[in-house]
Each structure stands twice: as C-alpha cells, then as structure tokens.
Amino acid sequence: MLLEINPLVLPDPGLLIWSTLAFLILLFVLGKFAWKPIMKAIGEREKGINEAIASAEKIKAEMAQLQSDNEKLLVQAREERAQILNEAKAIKDKIIAEAKEQAKTEAAKIMAETQQAIENQKMAAVVDLKNQVGNLVIEVSEKVLRRELLNKAQQETYIKELANDIKLN
Amino acid sequence: MVAVFSLFICFYSNASFSQDHEPNHGTGAQNEAKHGEEGDFDVTGFILDHVRDHHSWHLWGHTSIPLPVIIKTDKGFETFSSAKLSNEHHEPVIYNGNYPYKLVEGKIRIMNADGTVDEEASKKVFDISITKNVVSLFLTVILLILIFTSVANAYKKRGVKSAPKGFQSFIEPIILFVRDEVAKPYLGHQYARYMPFLLTIFFFIWINNLLGLVPFFPGGANLSGNIAFTLALALFTFVIVNVNGKKDYWKHIFWMPGLPTLMKIFLMPIELLGVFIKPISLTIRLFANITAGHILVMSLISLIFIFKSVAASAMAVPFTVFISVIELLVGFLQAFIFAMLSALYIGMAIEEHHDHHEDIPVI
Numbered sequence: 001m002l003l004e005i006n007p008l009v010l011p012d013p014g015l016l017i018w019s020t021l022a023f024l025i026l027l028f029v030l031g032k033f034a035w036k037p038i039m040k041a042i043g044e045r046e047k048g049i050n051e052a053i054a055s056a057e058k059i060k061a062e063m064a065q066l067q068s069d070n071e072k073l074l075v076q077a078r079e080e081r082a083q084i085l086n087e088a089k090a091i092k093d094k095i096i097a098e099a100k101e102q103a104k105t106e107a108a109k110i111m112a113e114t115q116q117a118i119e120n121q122k123m124a125a126v127v128d129l130k131n132q133v134g135n136l137v138i139e140v141s142e143k144v145l146r147r148e149l150l151n152k153a154q155q156e157t158y159i160k161e162l163a164n165d166i167k168l169n
Numbered sequence: 170m171v172a173v174f175s176l177f178i179c180f181y182s183n184a185s186f187s188q189d190h191e192p193n194h195g196t197g198a199q200n201e202a203k204h205g206e207e208g209d210f211d212v213t214g215f216i217l218d219h220v221r222d223h224h225s226w227h228l229w230g231h232t233s234i235p236l237p238v239i240i241k242t243d244k245g246f247e248t249f250s251s252a253k254l255s256n257e258h259h260e261p262v263i264y265n266g267n268y269p270y271k272l273v274e275g276k277i278r279i280m281n282a283d284g285t286v287d288e289e290a291s292k293k294v295f296d297i298s299i300t301k302n303v304v305s306l307f308l309t310v311i312l313l314i315l316i317f318t319s320v321a322n323a324y325k326k327r328g329v330k331s332a333p334k335g336f337q338s339f340i341e342p343i344i345l346f347v348r349d350e351v352a353k354p355y356l357g358h359q360y361a362r363y364m365p366f367l368l369t370i371f372f373f374i375w376i377n378n379l380l381g382l383v384p385f386f387p388g389g390a391n392l393s394g395n396i397a398f399t400l401a402l403a404l405f406t407f408v409i410v411n412v413n414g415k416k417d418y419w420k421h422i423f424w425m426p427g428l429p430t431l432m433k434i435f436l437m438p439i440e441l442l443g444v445f446i447k448p449i450s451l452t453i454r455l456f457a458n459i460t461a462g463h464i465l466v467m468s469l470i471s472l473i474f475i476f477k478s479v480a481a482s483a484m485a486v487p488f489t490v491f492i493s494v495i496e497l498l499v500g501f502l503q504a505f506i507f508a509m510l511s512a513l514y515i516g517m518a519i520e521e522h523h524d525h526h527e528d529i530p531v532i
Binding site: 007008009010011012013014015016017018019020022023025026027029030031033034035036037038039041042044045048 | 299317320348373
C-alpha cells in the first residue's frame with residue numbers, strides 16, 4: 001500500500017497535536033486582540049466613509065438645486081431687466097413725442113402771436129401813413145390853393161417841386 | 170500541481186522502497202560506499218530529507234540546533250535532547266533511555282540488541298517531540314500574534330478615521346479581500362461570526378507557505394506541506410461545519426428532499442461520505458500543492474548535482490527562480506483556496522433552504 005510505504009502522507013500524531021494546539025491559541029489570541037479591534041475599526045471607518053459619501057452626495061444635490069435656483073433667478077432678472085428697459089424706452093419715446101407736440105403748439109402759438117403783432121404794427125403804420133398822407137395832401141392843397149391865386153406858372157413849378165419832394169420822402 | 174505531485178509520489182515510493190530501506194540492514198559505511206558507486210548524490214533521499222520533518226534544525230554544514238524530544242512509551246513520558254540521537258558526524262546513534270532509541274528515516278525507533286529495529290516495540294512509541302516543524306509552528310504563531318496585535322494597536326492609536334499607514338496599509342487590503350471575496354459571498358449576512366476563523370486560517374497558511382519558501386533558518390521548514398498540519402486545519406473546518414450545520418444541512422445528507430425514496434436511500438451514504446471527503450480534500454490539496462512546489466524546486470537544484478557540472482546551474486537557477494516566484498503565487502492562492510472552501514462548506518451548512526429542488530454538490 002502506498003499510504004503505508006510513504007511517510008509523507010502519514011500524518012504524524014505529534015505534529016497534529018501541536019498544530020491543533022497552536023491553531024487554537026492563535027485563534028483565541030488573534031480573535032481577542034487582533035481581529036476584533038481590526039474588524040471593528042474597519043467597520044467603523046467604512047461606516048464613516050459611507051456617511052461622508054452620502055453627505056457629500058446630499059451637499060452636491062443641494063448645490064445643484066442652488067445652482068438651478070440661481071439660474072432661474074438670473075433668467076427672471078434678465079427678463080425683468082428687458083421689461084424695465086422696454087418700459088423705459090416707451091416712456092422716453094412718449095416724453096419726447098409729448099415734448100415735440102408741446103413745442104410745436106408753443107411755436108405755432110408764438111408764430112400766431114407774432115403775426116398778430118406784425119399785423120397790428122402794419123395796421124398802425126398804415127393808419128399813420130394815411131394820416132400823414134392826408135396831412136400832406138391838405139398842406140399841399142393849402143399851398144397850392146394859396147399860390148394858384150397868384151401865379152399860374154409858378155403854381156405849376158411849385159406843384160412839380162412838391163411832387164419831387166414827396167418822391168424824396 | 171497535484172498531477173505533478175502524484176507522479177513524484179509514485180516515483181518516490183518505488184525508488185525509496187528499493188534504496189532507502191537497504192541502509193536499515195547495512196552499516197553506515199556500506200551505505201556511503203553504495204552511494205559512492207551510484208554517483209555520490211542521492212536525489213530522492215536529498216529531496217525527501219528536505220520535505221520531511223526533523224528532530225533537529227539544520228543550519229549550515231555540520232551546525233544544527235538540537236531540539237527536545239518528548240516521547241511516551243509504556244514506561245511513561247521521557248524527554249531528552251535530540252543531540253543525543255546523533256554523533257558529531259550527524260549520523261544516527263543509539264540513545265539508551267527507557268529503551269534503546271535510534272533515528273531511522275527521521276523517526277524514533279526502538280532497537281534490538283543486534284542493531285535491527287524492534288517493529289513491535291516501536292509501534293508503542295508515541296512521539297510528541299518539539300520537531301523542526303513544531304518550532305516553525307510556534308515561530309509563526311508568535312510572528313502572527315506580533316504582526317496583528319501591532320496592526321490592531323495601529324488602529325487604536327491612529328484612530329478609525331485616518332487612512333492606514335505602513336504595515337497596516339499592507340494588511341488591511343488583505344483583510345478586506347478575505348472579507349469581501351471569501352466570507353461575504355459564501356456566508357452572506359452571517360459572515361461576521363466566521364471572520365476570525367477565516368482570517369486566522371488564511372494568514373496562518375499563507376505565512377507558513379511563505380516561510381517554507383525561505384531556504385535558511387527562520388524558514389525552511391516544510392510545515393504547510395506536512396499532512397499532519399493540513400489535517401489539523403481541515404479538522405477545524407470539519408468541526409465548525411458540523412457543529413454549526415443547520416437542520417437543512419443534515420436533512421440534505423440523510424434524507425435528500427424532493428427525490429424518490431429509493432434515490433434518497435442511494436444518496437444517503439454518498440452524502441455522508443461527502444461530509445468526510447470535504448476535509449480530506451482540503452488536507453490533501455494544501456499538502457500536495459506545497460510539497461509539490463518544494464519537490465520541484467529541490468529537483469531543479471538537484472540537476473546541478475546530477476549533471477555534476479556548474480554549467481547546469483545556468484539552466485537550473487533561472488528555472489528555480491521561476492518556480493519559486495510561481496510558488497509565491499501558489500502560497501497565496503492555496504491559503505485563499507483553503508479559506509474560501511472552508512467558507513463555502515460552512516456557508517452550505519448554515520444555509521437555510523427555501524427551495525428544496527436545488528442540489529448540493531458532494532465535494
């Protein structure tokens with residue numbers, strides 16, 4: 001038999017006993033002083049890491065939420081700005097238009113008043129002129145009537161003279 | 170590996186039967202003369218000498234550490250130094266204790282007056298000596314306790330939240346590997362209860378595999394390649410499996426559910442055999458793998474002496490280095506496989522079956 005011949009495959013009872021004893025001691029000592037604290041520490045750290053990852057994820061989600069909120073706000077602000085700008089532009093246009101209108105009416109009014117004044121002045125001048133002409137005619141007529149009685153020829157030259165005078169005036 | 174090993178066993182058992190039994194009947198001088206004729210170098214003897222256990226720890230040349238011999242005979246316990254079993258030339262001599270003892274093939278035998286082995290009386294010798302393997306065993310136990318208590322202290326000192334540092338950072342991934350790849354897949358939510366056993370058995374086997382690869386003093390003992398050692402470890406798995414086995418485990422062994430009665434009766438002895446084959450397979454797998462590795466390395470080194478030429482080392486040394494590197498891998502792999510299969514067997518025993526149609530593999 002192979003098993004009987006070869007000492008290699010025959011378990012030596014001495015070593016078997018020592019191995020069992022050694023393994024029992026090792027199992028006890030390591031179990032109490034090594035595996036227990038090590039496994040506990042590893043477990044705690046993994047728990048800590050998991051918690052840290054979870055909280056990081058939460059913060060990330062919050063950040064994303066904040067960012068989207070910000071973006072929303074930004075879009076809203078942009079819209080508001082555009083609206084305000086449009087309104088301002090409309091107001092500006094309106095004001096300009098109103099001012100233009102007002103200026104136009106004001107100018108028209110001034111023009112009308114001016115024209116009135118000119119007309120009045122003109123009328124006064126014409127009246128004045130008429131009066132003067134009337135006076136002059138009366139004067140001339142007076143003089144003519146006076147001279148006529150004296151000299152006919154002289155009268156004529158005199159009239160010419162008078163006429164020339166009028167022209168000069 | 171197993172195939173290579175079994176080839177070696179066949180080769181060796183034949184060779185040893187013809188060679189190594191002869192010196193029992195002859196004297197030392199005749200033995201040496203015979204070896205001289207054959208070419209000065211006995212390869213199988215050399216390899217077996219390395220692979221087996223010793224009563225003293227050979228350091229170099231003619232220097233070795235004698236170890237205490239503890240034997241029990243029908244005259245009670247007896248303790249003496251192994252130095253008394255050999256002379257200054259390292260040849261076995263007779264020591265007269267309660268009986269005349271002599272080392273024959275590394276085993277303590279009782280001699281007859283005419284110089285032959287008294288087989289009847291020798292059977293009564295119960296040897297629990299502190300042999301080379303036992304010393305190596307104690308060394309690894311001390312080493313492991315030192316390593317892992319210091320690692321545990323590192324956790325206490327450095328706190329839980331900080332990253333591992335130094336040796337702690339080397340050990341931690343391996344512990345996590347055992348937990349995530351060995352314990353959790355096979356034991357499920359009950360893994361924490363068996364973690365101490367799996368971690369201890371994994372690191373115990375691994376460190377012994379590694380020390381076995383070291384050719385000089387603290388290493389060099391072929392402990393994890395010794396069948397008594399692997400048997401002791403497999404027995405632990407066997408006990409844990411059967412002590413923790415649930416009702417379903419025993420039911421599947423003795424009365425496999427969901428099968429015809431005839432088949433149940435037929436399967437019962439097979440399943441029962443499986444209970445014992447599991448630890449035996451664990452024993453032989455580890456023993457054979459590690460021993461095969463040692464034999465391979467020693468055989469390659471022996472090539473130099475077989476060819477009696479230094480030039481042979483040009484081929485033998487790179488091959489030895491190559492195989493040694495593979496053995497490093499095998500050392501880790503076998504520790505992992507032992508722990509993994511232990512976890513698998515425990516997992517199968519503690520599993521609560523809900524589906525009675527699934528089948529349990531025998532081995």
